[in-house]
Amino acid sequence: MKATTRKIRDADATKARILAAAKSEFARVGLGGARVDEIAERAQANKRMIYHYFGGKEDLFKVVLEEAYLDIRNAEQALALDHLSPREALETLVRFTWQYYLDNPEFITLVNSANLHRGRHLEGSERLRVASRRFVEMVRDILERGAGEGTFRTGVDPVQLNITIAAIGYYYLTNRFTGAVMFERDYMSEDALEQRLTFNIDTVMRLVLA
Amino acid sequence: MKATTRKIRDADATKARILAAAKSEFARVGLGGARVDEIAERAQANKRMIYHYFGGKEDLFKVVLEEAYLDIRNAEQALALDHLSPREALETLVRFTWQYYLDNPEFITLVNSANLHRGRHLEGSERLRVASRRFVEMVRDILERGAGEGTFRTGVDPVQLNITIAAIGYYYLTNRFTGAVMFERDYMSEDALEQRLTFNIDTVMRLVLA
DNA sequence: TAGGTAACGCACTAGTTAGTTACTTACAAT
């Protein structure tokens, strides 16, 4: 694939357009609500190509979902938290997680959709399992370093901590619509977002500090 | 409606059966995935009755959703937390919230579905707003009593706290399927559930204790 | 430049789906 050659036919580009359109559609209306025709149209591809490249709607969803997870796991690794002090590392992780959800709202909706279908679309993914193991080790390392230098208390389960870090950001954002109705608050104003982040950092720090 | 009279035609009973079936279906596959015919069949009612009593699929969803929220808000009030010490009251609320999600798994899925549709189905519900205000006041009261007697620190926002209490239970349960794949854990074993609850109580206590 | 292959498109099918029409039947009040 030479950069100078204008390709009318470009399998990679078509695939990528389909993936992007699918990600957006699945995120917008869920797996059940998404329409294959709509994805094809938004990808400026023929519907036939979706079946050609991905097999079917569910298979397409699998690929979209796995990519979404691998993206966030890669971004986490890029933070290079092992170069920071335990305290800084943990706060950076909380901030990053929050900001990632804000910048990639489709991630949350995709994960919700995957869980509505009982995780069935992720089951085979060895790539994700490997990436997740590395992620847990990263958090475990932060906790151990912190405990070693006396900043953090010992005995904190890295998986539980990680679930909580995700939860306090994720839940706020995914349930903001019903939350806004009930609590008569603007969840998404600059102030509200900043307050929530501050509250969350505080929550995590109090949880681990010695 | 006399209890002794065996009614072949019973509007209330039919309505109730439709509501129960709808709740279960909407929870199982979401608003988009639910099928009106399936709901009718499971309610042992004719599909026409759904349109007769509720107007349509979306209106039915509105009623199911509002009921689900009112149910949990009522159950919370029934805890009579104002009779407990601040510390006991808060721990009881965390335990209750967790157990409620476990006992009523459809609640979580309904809320997810509502938020996928941007809360549109809840918008008009004044009943829910009233119930939610009372709920926030209940939490605020616990925090103020605790701060007054010196057990809790001051300045904790009751809405933020409440969001966090919900989040750390809700997220664990709703995302347990993708979580199980990634972290290779059984999220639902007796041990795992107890460990998570303990972790969550600890998280909340550390967050508010002086 | 010939020919194979992969990319692409059209138009269809077989099955669903929300919602409706037009009807029958039970029941309670008179």
Place this chain on the structure above:
DNA sequence: ATTGTAAGTAACTAACTAGTGCGTTACCTA
């Protein structure tokens, strides 16, 4: 007993939906 009304039913429709059969066209390689 009569009758008005609400409860209930079956059979439809119009639109939609995932998936496919089959043919065409661009591009690469020998």
